[in-house]
Amino acid sequence: MILDEIKTNIHGIIGREIHFFEIVSSTNTIALELAEKAPEGTVFLADCQEKGRGRLGRTWISPSGVNIYMSIILRPQIRPKDSSLITIMSAVACAIALRNVTGFKVTTKWPNDLMIDNKKVGGILTELKTKQQKITTAIVGIGINVNIDIHDFPEDMKQRATSLKNESGVSHPREPIVAEILNEIDRWYKTMTPLEKESIIRAWKNLTSTLGKKVVVITPHETLTGTAESIDIDGMLILRLPSGKSKRINSGDLKVLQ
Numbered sequence: 001m002i003l004d005e006i007k008t009n010i011h012g013i014i015g016r017e018i019h020f021f022e023i024v025s026s027t028n029t030i031a032l033e034l035a036e037k038a039p040e041g042t043v044f045l046a047d048c049q050e051k052g053r054g055r056l057g058r059t060w061i062s063p064s065g066v067n068i069y070m071s072i073i074l075r076p077q078i079r080p081k082d083s084s085l086i087t088i089m090s091a092v093a094c095a096i097a098l099r100n101v102t103g104f105k106v107t108t109k110w111p112n113d114l115m116i117d118n119k120k121v122g123g124i125l126t127e128l129k130t131k132q133q134k135i136t137t138a139i140v141g142i143g144i145n146v147n148i149d150i151h152d153f154p155e156d157m158k159q160r161a162t163s164l165k166n167e168s169g170v171s172h173p174r175e176p177i178v179a180e181i182l183n184e185i186d187r188w189y190k191t192m193t194p195l196e197k198e199s200i201i202r203a204w205k206n207l208t209s210t211l212g213k214k215v216v217v218i219t220p221h222e223t224l225t226g227t228a229e230s231i232d233i234d235g236m237l238i239l240r241l242p243s244g245k246s247k248r249i250n251s252g253d254l255k256v257l258q
């Protein structure tokens, strides 16, 4: 990865400071450790992760030199219970950035997935540091499958995951994608205010492949089937249950059934 090619194309505060590692346990773990000392917008970027982490305790496949693994330090003025919005905002920024650079119709799947044709091309892991019911730091971890060969995924993931190279047949330089993602996060993060957050939700709805579909949602407490009706102003999923009632869900694992 050529850091200068990223830095010269950064327009805002996100990515003004970038710490690059050839190899790291997990950029989210490092970011959590160094959060207090890092100014807002600091990015931890790695070429390889030995212990890449996905949501719900999963492993994030992170081989060297092919993909994007980065974590961004944010300090949003929102309550921890509204933190879904951070992931939603980041997913909007990533999907738009990937569309801008590659031309692929990248879509968002609630809550944190980036998809091409129903296959996952990237994911977001948001982790919080809180004090007295306030967010002191939010770490937005972003993983994008750029040039990984689909054969390097474990067997059970081959049907569900993809990479930009797998879709186009050619390698994609990672630097312009990193810069565009950071610039888009800079742009969308600024709208994470009570008055403007509606624009994030609207953008997410325009980018998503989830809404209107029959889905199964697995939360830590229960497994629910229903129709993914909408997301609310804080990024929570509104699920229409077979009984006709609707339920707001903060986070979970969603599978589209049709």
Ligand code: BTN
Pocket: 025, 026, 027, 028, 029, 049, 051, 052, 053, 054, 055, 056, 058, 060, 068, 069, 070, 071, 112, 113, 122, 123, 124, 125, 141, 142, 143, 144
């Ligand atoms: C998911 O879809 O489960 C979220 C994946 C997030 C992966 C990224 S890669 C950079 C950052 N460091 C990690 O260990 N995880 C996130």
